[in-house]
Amino acid sequence: MRYLPLSDADRSAMLEVVGAGSIDELFRDVPESARQSGPIAGLPHHASELAVERHLAKRARKNIPAGEVPFFLGCGAYKHHIPASVDHLIQRGEYLTAYTPYQPEIAQGTLQVLFEFQSQVARLYGCEVANASMYDGSTACWEAIGMARRITRRTKAVVSSGLHPHYVSVCKTMARFTGDTLETAVPELGAETDGERLIAAIDRETSAVVVQYPDILGRIADLQPIADAAHAAGALLIAVVTEPVALGAIRAPGEMGADIVVGEGQSIGVGLQFGGPYVGLFACREKHVRQMPGRIAGETVDAEGKRGFVLTLSTREQHIRREKATSNICTNSGLCALAFSIHMTLLGEKGLRQLAALNHARAVEVAERLAAIPGVRLVNDSFFNEFTLELPVEARPAVHAMVERGVLGGVSLGRLYPVVDALANGLVVAVTETVTDEHIDALEGALKEVVA
Amino acid sequence: MTINQSGWKPAAPVAGPGDTGTITGNRALMLEEALIFEIGDTDTTGVDFADGEAGKSRLGNLARTSEIGLPGLTEPETVRHYTRLSRQNYAIDLGLFPLGSCTMKHNPRLNEKVARLPGFADIHPLQPRETVGGALEVINELAFWLIDLTGMHGVAMSPKAGAHGELCGLLCIRAALEARGDAREVVLVPESAHGTNPATAAFCGYRVENIPATDGGRVDLEALKGRLGPDVAAVMITNPNTCGLFEPDMKAISDAVHAAGGFVYCDGANFNAIVGKVRPGDLGIDAMHINLHKTFSTPHGGGGPGSGPVVLSEALSPYGPLPYTARTADGVVHLVEEEQAEEFSQVHFGGAMQSFGRMTAFHGQMGMFTRALAYILSHGADGLKQVAEDAVLNANYVLRSLEDVLDAPFARSGPCMHEAIFSDAGFAGGITTLDLAKALIDEGFHPMTMYFPLVVHGAMLVEPTETESKAALDQFIAALRSIAERARAGDESLKSAPVYAPRRRLDETLAARKPVIGWKTPAPDAPKISGRNEVGGQ
Ligand SMILES: Cc1ncc(COP(=O)(O)O)c(C=O)c1O
Numbered sequence: 001m002r003y004l005p006l007s008d009a010d011r012s013a014m015l016e017v018v019g020a021g022s023i024d025e026l027f028r029d030v031p032e033s034a035r036q037s038g039p040i041a042g043l044p045h046h047a048s049e050l051a052v053e054r055h056l057a058k059r060a061r062k063n064i065p066a067g068e069v070p071f072f073l074g075c076g077a078y079k080h081h082i083p084a085s086v087d088h089l090i091q092r093g094e095y096l097t098a099y100t101p102y103q104p105e106i107a108q109g110t111l112q113v114l115f116e117f118q119s120q121v122a123r124l125y126g127c128e129v130a131n132a133s134m135y136d137g138s139t140a141c142w143e144a145i146g147m148a149r150r151i152t153r154r155t156k157a158v159v160s161s162g163l164h165p166h167y168v169s170v171c172k173t174m175a176r177f178t179g180d181t182l183e184t185a186v187p188e189l190g191a192e193t194d195g196e197r198l199i200a201a202i203d204r205e206t207s208a209v210v211v212q213y214p215d216i217l218g219r220i221a222d223l224q225p226i227a228d229a230a231h232a233a234g235a236l237l238i239a240v241v242t243e244p245v246a247l248g249a250i251r252a253p254g255e256m257g258a259d260i261v262v263g264e265g266q267s268i269g270v271g272l273q274f275g276g277p278y279v280g281l282f283a284c285r286e287k288h289v290r291q292m293p294g295r296i297a298g299e300t301v302d303a304e305g306k307r308g309f310v311l312t313l314s315t316r317e318q319h320i321r322r323e324k325a326t327s328n329i330c331t332n333s334g335l336c337a338l339a340f341s342i343h344m345t346l347l348g349e350k351g352l353r354q355l356a357a358l359n360h361a362r363a364v365e366v367a368e369r370l371a372a373i374p375g376v377r378l379v380n381d382s383f384f385n386e387f388t389l390e391l392p393v394e395a396r397p398a399v400h401a402m403v404e405r406g407v408l409g410g411v412s413l414g415r416l417y418p419v420v421d422a423l424a425n426g427l428v429v430a431v432t433e434t435v436t437d438e439h440i441d442a443l444e445g446a447l448k449e450v451v452a
Numbered sequence: 453m454t455i456n457q458s459g460w461k462p463a464a465p466v467a468g469p470g471d472t473g474t475i476t477g478n479r480a481l482m483l484e485e486a487l488i489f490e491i492g493d494t495d496t497t498g499v500d501f502a503d504g505e506a507g508k509s510r511l512g513n514l515a516r517t518s519e520i521g522l523p524g525l526t527e528p529e530t531v532r533h534y535t536r537l538s539r540q541n542y543a544i545d546l547g548l549f550p551l552g553s554c555t556m557k558h559n560p561r562l563n564e565k566v567a568r569l570p571g572f573a574d575i576h577p578l579q580p581r582e583t584v585g586g587a588l589e590v591i592n593e594l595a596f597w598l599i600d601l602t603g604m605h606g607v608a609m610s611p612k613a614g615a616h617g618e619l620c621g622l623l624c625i626r627a628a629l630e631a632r633g634d635a636r637e638v639v640l641v642p643e644s645a646h647g648t649n650p651a652t653a654a655f656c657g658y659r660v661e662n663i664p665a666t667d668g669g670r671v672d673l674e675a676l677k678g679r680l681g682p683d684v685a686a687v688m689i690t691n692p693n694t695c696g697l698f699e700p701d702m703k704a705i706s707d708a709v710h711a712a713g714g715f716v717y718c719d720g721a722n723f724n725a726i727v728g729k730v731r732p733g734d735l736g737i738d739a740m741h742i743n744l745h746k747t748f749s750t751p752h753g754g755g756g757p758g759s760g761p762v763v764l765s766e767a768l769s770p771y772g773p774l775p776y777t778a779r780t781a782d783g784v785v786h787l788v789e790e791e792q793a794e795e796f797s798q799v800h801f802g803g804a805m806q807s808f809g810r811m812t813a814f815h816g817q818m819g820m821f822t823r824a825l826a827y828i829l830s831h832g833a834d835g836l837k838q839v840a841e842d843a844v845l846n847a848n849y850v851l852r853s854l855e856d857v858l859d860a861p862f863a864r865s866g867p868c869m870h871e872a873i874f875s876d877a878g879f880a881g882g883i884t885t886l887d888l889a890k891a892l893i894d895e896g897f898h899p900m901t902m903y904f905p906l907v908v909h910g911a912m913l914v915e916p917t918e919t920e921s922k923a924a925l926d927q928f929i930a931a932l933r934s935i936a937e938r939a940r941a942g943d944e945s946l947k948s949a950p951v952y953a954p955r956r957r958l959d960e961t962l963a964a965r966k967p968v969i970g971w972k973t974p975a976p977d978a979p980k981i982s983g984r985n986e987v988g989g990q
Binding site for chain 2 (some may be wrong): 001002003005006010011013014015017018019020021023025026027028029030031033034035036038039040041042043044045046047049051052053055056057058059060061062063064065066067071075076077079081085087088089090091092093094095096097098100101102103104105106107108109110112113114115116118119120122123124128129130132133135136137138139157164166167169170172173176177178179195220221222247248249250251252255264271272273274275276277279284288289295296297298299300301303304305306308309310312314315317318319320321322323324326327328329330331332333334335336337338342344345346347348349350351352353354355357358361362363364365367380381382384386388403408411415416418419423433
C-alpha cells in the first residue's frame with residue numbers, strides 16, 4: 001500500500017520490541033465478539049492511484065461546472081475568478097499539512113496570516129476586531145445570535161425576512177434547543193425591505209436584530225435606522241453579508257452601527273465546491289471580544305523581544321472552559337481563511353473596488369436587458385451584483401428549461417421557499433466579473449424562450 | 453495610499469543582544485517577513501481588470517465613500533510574502549507530527565488533485581439536480597463506506613467538523629427523546645473527554661456531569677451505572693479514549709445506558725486505531741462523528757477546514773439533519789432538502805424520517821468528501837485494516853521504547869491503541885512537560901499534545917500515525933529519549949528551548965492581558981523600535 005511505509009520485516013522487528021507475538025495481541029482490549037477477523041466483508045480492496053482517479057473523474061464528468069456554461073447562480077455562493085497564485089500558495093505543504101498553531105514558535109506562518117486575515121476582515125466589515133474564522137456564514141450567523149444572548153441576557157432575536165432561508169433554518173434548528181425565540185418572516189417580491197417591520201418588533205426582550213446586507217433578493221437598505229432602534233432598546237444589530245465583494249462598493253455594516261457583522265467569505269479566494277468548505281467571517285466591537293466565539297490570533301513578543309503571534313484569549317474556548325465556553329468550535333476554516341487573505345492581498349483596496357465596480361456594472365446591464373423581456377419584471381430598486389426577477393411563469397421549471405438550453409440561469413425562489421406560492425415566480429440572478437457578453441446573450445435568449 | 457505611513461517595521465529586528473548579526477535581520481534561509489499592512493498600500497493591486505466605463509449606479513444611496521484600509525501587493529510580492537511566511541511553519545510534509553488525538557498522517561496528493569476537478573470544485577450548491585448527479589453519487593458512495601466501516605444504520609454528512617458532528621449527534625438524541633415525550637437534562641462526560649464534548653452538550657441545553665475514570669484510565673463502569681437514571685439523556689464516550697486505550701466495557705456501557713433509557717454518543721476522533729478492524733455499531737453506539745480530517749487524511753490546513761459526518765443507529769437515523777442523500781431502487785441518488793423531506797419520507801421510509809432540521813447552509817464539506825473517498829478507495833477494506841494495525845503498532849513501539857525514561861501511567865495494564873501517553877513524573881529541577889515539548893522543536897520535531905487529557909499529570913500524548921517509517925520513529929525516539937533524560941536530570945537549559953526556531957518562547961500572558969488582535973496604524977511619529985505594535989489607533 002503506497003501510503004504505508006512499514007515493511008513486513010519492520011513489523012516483525014517492532015513487534016519484538018513491543019513484546020507481542022502478533023498484531024492481534026495489541027488489540028486484546030477489544031472483545032473477541034467485536035473484532036473483525038479479516039477486512040470488512042463486502043467492501044472492495046485497495047486500488048492504484050490511476051484507478052481511483054478514473055473512478056472519481058468519471059463522477060466529476062457527470063456534473064456541469066460553472067465555468068463551462070453561461071452561469072448566473074448566487075444566493076450565498078458566488079462564482080468569481082480566483083487568481084492562479086492563490087491555489088498554488090495554499091497547496092504549499094507548510095500551510096496545507098500543518099495543524100492548528102498550538103506551538104507558536106514553529107507556526108508563525110499560520111499565525112501571522114491569521115492576524116492579517118483578522119485585520120482584513122475587520123476593515124472590510126467596518127468593525128474593530130474579527131476572529132480567525134468560523135465554519136461558514138450560516139453557522140457564524142447562529143453563533144452571533146448566541147453571542148448577542150450572552151451580552152444582553154435576552155433571548156428574542158428579530159430576524160429580517162431578507163436573511164438567506166438556509167441561515168434562517170440553521171438558526172431555527174439551534175433555537176429549538178437553546179430556548180431562543182426567533183421572529184422570522186418570508187420576504188415579499190417588492191423593492192422594499194422589511195426595516196419597518198423589524199423596528200416595530202424590537203422590544204425590551206430583544207437580544208438582537210438580524211439583517212442580511214445585501215439581502216437574499218439582492219436589495220440593499222441602510223442599516224443605520226435599524227441600528228438606532230435596536231440600540232435604543234438595549235438590543236444589538238447583527239448584520240449578515242453573504243457576498244463580501246459587495247463591500248468594495250457599498251458602505252460597511254460596522255459604519256452603520258452594526259455591533260456584530262458575520263458572513264460568508266467564499267467569494268474571495270474559495271471555489272464553489274458544491275457548498276463547502278467555505279469560510280465564516282465574524283467581527284464585532286472590541287468591548288465584546290471576550291464573548292466572541294472561535295480562535296483569535298494576537299500579537300506578542302518572544303523571549304528576545306521580537307514580535308510574534310500566538311492564539312490568544314483562549315479562556316473563551318472549549319479546551320479551557322469546557323461546558324462554559326462561548327462555543328464548541330474547535331477546527332475552523334483555516335486554509336480557506338488563508339485563501340481569502342491571499343486573494344484579498346492580491347486585490348488590495350484598489351482591486352477590490354475595481355472588482356466590485358465591474359460586478360455592479362455587469363449586473364446593471366444584465367438587469368436592464370432581462371427586465372426588457374415582455375412579462376419579466378425587475379423587483380429591485382437597489383442591488384449590487386444580484387437581483388430578483390418576477391417571471392410571468394413559475395421559476396423552477398423555467399430554470400430547468402434553461403438548463404436544457406445550456407444555461408444555468410439563476411436560483412428560483414421556489415427552490416429556497418418551496419411552500420411560499422407568492423414567491424414561485426421569483427428568479428434570483430447573480431452577475432459577476434466572470435460573465436461575458438456571449439453569456440448574457442445566451443441567458444437573454446434562453447429566458448425569452450422559456451417565458452414565452 | 454500607504455497604510456504604514458511611518459515606515460515602521462517592527463518585524464525587522466534591530467541590532468542588539470541575541471540578534472542575528474546581519475543587516476537585514478535574516479539568516480540565510482531564515483527569513484523575516486513584515487505584515488502586509490507594513491509593506492502594502494491601498495493603491496497597489498496584483499490583479500488586472502479591464503477598465504470599465506462607470507455605468508449607472510443602482511446602489512441606492514449606500515455607495516462606499518470612506519477608505520477601507522486594505523493593503524495590496526503585486527503578484528510577485530504576494531507570492532513572496534506567503535512563501536516566506538510558510539517557511540516559518542512546521543508541517544507533516546516536513547517531519548513527524550505526533551500530536552495526540554489529532555491524527556496527523558500524510559495527506560495524499562491524489563486527494564488534492566481529484567478535489568480540484570472542475571466537476572467537483574466548480575459546481576454551485578444550488579445547481580439543478582440534473583447538473584450535479586456525479587457529486588451526489590460521491591456523497592452517497594462515501595456515506596455507504598462510512599456506514600459499512602462502522603456497522604451503523606445511517607449517516608449525516610453535513611456537519612462541518614468534529615465538534616459540529618457532536619452537535620449533530622446530540623441534537624438527534626434530543627429529538628429522539630422529545631419524540632417519545634421524554635425530557636432529560638443531563639449528559640454524562642468522562643473527565644478525560646476533549647473540551648468539545650462538554651461544550652457541545654452545554655450548547656444543546658444539557659447539564660454536564662463528569663464520570664470518573666479508573667486507575668487504569670478507563671471509564672468506571674460501576675460509577676457510571678450508579679449515576680444512570682431517568683434524567684440522563686446521553687453518555688459521551690471517546691473510544692479509543694483520550695488516554696489511547698480501548699474501552700473494553702463499551703458494550704456493557706451501552707447496554708446499561710440503553711436500559712436506563714439513554715443514548716450513547718461516541719466521540720470518533722480516534723477511529724484511526726480501529727478502522728477496518730472494529731465496527732462501533734457492534735458496540736451498541738447510537739451516534740459517532742468521524743473526523744474526515746483525521747482518520748481519512750483530509751489535510752488540516754493549519755486549523756481547518758474539517759468535516760464531521762455522524763454515523764447513526766437505527767433509533768437515531770430518522771432524526772438526522774437535512775439535507776441528506778438517498779439512493780432509490782432506480783439507482784438515482786436524491787438530495788432530500790426541506791421541500792421534499794415530508795413526501796420522500798412518506799414514499800420511501802413509511803413516514804419515519806423526522807429530521808431535526810438543518811445545521812448548515814447547503815450540503816456539507818464536498819471538498820473534503822472527494823478527498824476522503826479517494827483515500828478510502830485507495831486503501832480499500834484491506835488497506836484500512838492495515839492502517840489501524842500500523843498506527844497501533846507504531847504507537848506501541850514508541851511506548852515500549854521510552855517507558856524506561858518516561859512515566860507511562862497505563863503501560864503496565866497492557867498495550868495502547870494508536871497513541872501513547874506519558875506523564876511528567878520523574879522530571880527534576882522544575883522541568884515541565886512544556887520544557888520537554890519545546891526542546892523537541894529544537895530537534896526538528898513537532899511536539900506531542902501537551903497537558904491533555906486532564907486526567908494525567910503533565911500529560912504528553914504521542915500519536916505517530918501509520919504513515920511514519922520505522923527509521924523516522926527511531927530518530928524521534930532517540931531525540932525524545934535524550935530530552936527525557938535531561939528532564940530527569942533537571943537540565944536547566946531545557947527551560948530556554950527552543951533556541952533554533954524562528955521565534956523563542958512567546959509571551960502568551962502579555963498577548964491575553966492586553967490583546968492586540970488586528971493591525972492598528974501607528975502614528976507617523978511612532979518610535980521605530982523592534983517589538984510589539986501597541987501604538988496608534990485606527
Ligand atoms: C477527542 C476529540 N474530540 C473532538 C475533537 C473536535 O474535532 P474538531 O476539531 O474537528 O471539531 C477533537 C479534535 O480536535 C478531538 O481530538
